[in-house]
Amino acid sequence: xxxxxxxxxxxxxxxxxxxxxxxxxxxxxxxxxxxxxxxxxxxxxxxxxxxxxxxxxxxxxxxxxxxxxxxxxxxxxxxxxxxxxxxxxxxxxxxxxxxxxxxxxxxxxxxxxxxxxxxxxxxxxxxxxxxxxxx
Amino acid sequence: xxxxxxxxxxxxxxxxxxxxxxxxxxxxxxxxxxxxxxxxxxxxxxxxxxxxxxxxxxxxxxxxxxxxxxxxxxxxxxxxxxxxxxxxxxxxxxxxxxxxxxxxxxxxxxxxxxxxxxxxxxxxxxxxxxxxxxx
DNA sequence: TTGCTCCTCACGTCACGTGAGGTGGC
DNA sequence: TTGCTCCTCACGTCACGTGAGGTGGC
Numbered sequence: 001x002x003x004x005x006x007x008x009x010x011x012x013x014x015x016x017x018x019x020x021x022x023x024x025x026x027x028x029x030x031x032x033x034x035x036x037x038x039x040x041x042x043x044x045x046x047x048x049x050x051x052x053x054x055x056x057x058x059x060x061x062x063x064x065x066x067x068x069x070x071x072x073x074x075x076x077x078x079x080x081x082x083x084x085x086x087x088x089x090x091x092x093x094x095x096x097x098x099x100x101x102x103x104x105x106x107x108x109x110x111x112x113x114x115x116x117x118x119x120x121x122x123x124x125x126x127x128x129x130x131x132x133x134x135x
Numbered sequence: 136x137x138x139x140x141x142x143x144x145x146x147x148x149x150x151x152x153x154x155x156x157x158x159x160x161x162x163x164x165x166x167x168x169x170x171x172x173x174x175x176x177x178x179x180x181x182x183x184x185x186x187x188x189x190x191x192x193x194x195x196x197x198x199x200x201x202x203x204x205x206x207x208x209x210x211x212x213x214x215x216x217x218x219x220x221x222x223x224x225x226x227x228x229x230x231x232x233x234x235x236x237x238x239x240x241x242x243x244x245x246x247x248x249x250x251x252x253x254x255x256x257x258x259x260x261x262x263x264x265x266x267x268x269x270x
Numbered sequence: 271t272t273g274c275t276c277c278t279c280a281c282g283t284c285a286c287g288t289g290a291g292g293t294g295g296c
Numbered sequence: 297t298t299g300c301t302c303c304t305c306a307c308g309t310c311a312c313g314t315g316a317g318g319t320g321g322c
Contacts, residue, residue: 107193
């Protein structure tokens with residue numbers, strides 16, 4: 001059974017991030033945990049937002065962009081203009097991500113052949129001089 | 136015809152990076168341009184290294200890792216241990232890159248469906264209230 | 271008292287970006 | 297003198313990492 005309010009430790013384990021990251025996200029106004037004295041208590045809302053934050057990061061959005069997206073998200077369904085501009089932002093991000101993936105594919109292919117080349121050199125190499133210190 | 140020694144401006148255009156980046160790489164001892172008074176002159180060696188640096192970055196190596204690789208590279212064919220450890224480093228990097236690409240693939244698929252969903256919402260949305268300021 | 275988790279500064283890191291203010295030769 | 301490219305600080309940015317030093321309740 002999962003509790004609705006998590007301590008920073010529970011929260012960091014639940015999402016596999018450091019406590020520092022959670023404090024940082026609060027400072028950036030991405031999260032707004034309640035307080036019990038000094039202690040933070042992350043509510044269900046924080047947990048839902050954290051899921052969206054991590055998804056946004058996987059999508060390559062900056063934290064500031066994620067903050068804006070969460071804001072739109074928060075405003076319920078928002079207005080047409082907001083949704084449309086969000087979609088545009090996402091579509092641009094998609095193009096960038098596809099470019100990055102293609103770059104990465106090329107880089108992977110390149111690196112593989114470089115490794116193969118290295119191994120080739122390695123197994124045709126004469127053993128290096130061994131310093132004659134065997135008195 | 137290409138000159139063997141390039142000014143910082145020529146060099147930055149040739150490799151599509153900023154002058155600041157070139158100065159930064161010099162500070163990090165990745166490049167070592169000659170000097171004509173204060174001015175930097177990037178030699179053929181710098182140009183060759185720059186190619187390797189950018190390739191390393193595409194491979195996801197940090198500048199410090201690239202510096203080490205260049206060092207090995209510089210020591211001629213180096214010894215077997217060095218080459219073997221370089222290959223190991225590269226193999227690890229390869230695994231990370233493949234993981235990243237797979238993550239990216241998932242993220243791309245996700246984002247596409249999110250965009251589709253957004254567009255779906257958008258075209259089934261009743262037009263928002265228009266403020267009645269038409270006096 | 272010890273141990274645990276939590277807290278707040280606040281400086282460090284990485285790879286540069288971005289002025290500010292100045293030099294040198296056509 | 298103006299304009300161009302170059303230079304060196306040196307602070308800013310982004311997303312945190314990493315101590316230092318302190319608190320609170322079992």
